[in-house]
Amino acid sequence: MNITLAQAETAVQAAKAKAIQLTTKMNISVVDAGSNLVAFARMDGAWIGSVDISFKKAKTAAWFTMDTAALSPLVQPGQSLFNIEHSNGGLITFPGGVIIKNKAGEVIGAIGVSGSTVENDHEVAKAGAAAIS
Numbered sequence: 727m728n729i730t731l732a733q734a735e736t737a738v739q740a741a742k743a744k745a746i747q748l749t750t751k752m753n754i755s756v757v758d759a760g761s762n763l764v765a766f767a768r769m770d771g772a773w774i775g776s777v778d779i780s781f782k783k784a785k786t787a788a789w790f791t792m793d794t795a796a797l798s799p800l801v802q803p804g805q806s807l808f809n810i811e812h813s814n815g816g817l818i819t820f821p822g823g824v825i826i827k828n829k830a831g832e833v834i835g836a837i838g839v840s841g842s843t844v845e846n847d848h849e850v851a852k853a854g855a856a857a858i859s
Contacts, residue, residue, distance in 0.1 A: 728758040729826060729835035733858050734765035737826065737837050741854030745769060745841075752841035752850055753780040756826070759834055761785040769841070776840035782816060783823030783851070784838030789814065791833050794823035795848055822847030824855040834858075 729737075734756040745752040751772040756765040761784070768777060783794050790797060797819040800807040811817045821844040826835045839851040 727828060727832055727834050728760070729756065729764055729858070731764060733826075734835065736857050737854040738765050738767045740857035741837060741839060741850045742767060742769060744850045744853035745839075745846075748842070748846050748849065750842040750846050750850075752839050752847070753777045754850070754854065755781040755784040755838045756854070757781070757784040757788050757836050757838070759788060761788040761836070764835065772841045779818055779840035780822070780838040782818040782838065783840060783847075784836045785814075785823075786817040786819060787823035787825050787836035787838065788833070789817075791825060793821070793825060793848075793851075794819055794838075795821035820844050822851050824848070824851040826855045827859045829859075 751769040753776045801819045823838045837854040839847045
């Protein structure tokens with residue numbers, strides 16, 4: 727099962743609303759369970775350099791079926807997944823990528839957000855995912 731375009735657009739709208747509430751500008755990528763891009767938005771004035779980061783956060787969350795915030799402690803020096811971000815054509819393992827589940831609890835995609843602090847990125851991504859799950 728994969729996220730639909732309508733669901734992805736709902737996630738983007740919820741994420742944009744949260745970004746506005748936090749007074750920040752974000753790049754928002756939504757991917758399906760195979761990490762194929764379904765929807766994207768770059769808010770006016772959001773950093774161009776964060777476009778790719780938002781997609782890689784979403785891709786990382788989808789491929790490993792976990793939020794990138796959960797991966798962060800595992801990729802630190804001396805930890806079991808140290809340097810994993812260099813695999814798969816480049817991953818992003820800091821907060822801002824959140825899996826999206828359907829009502830049955832199955833992963834149907836992920837949302838990646840970049841453009842502010844990792845804390846804000848994570849909050850905005852969670853808001854987008856929550857609009858679907």
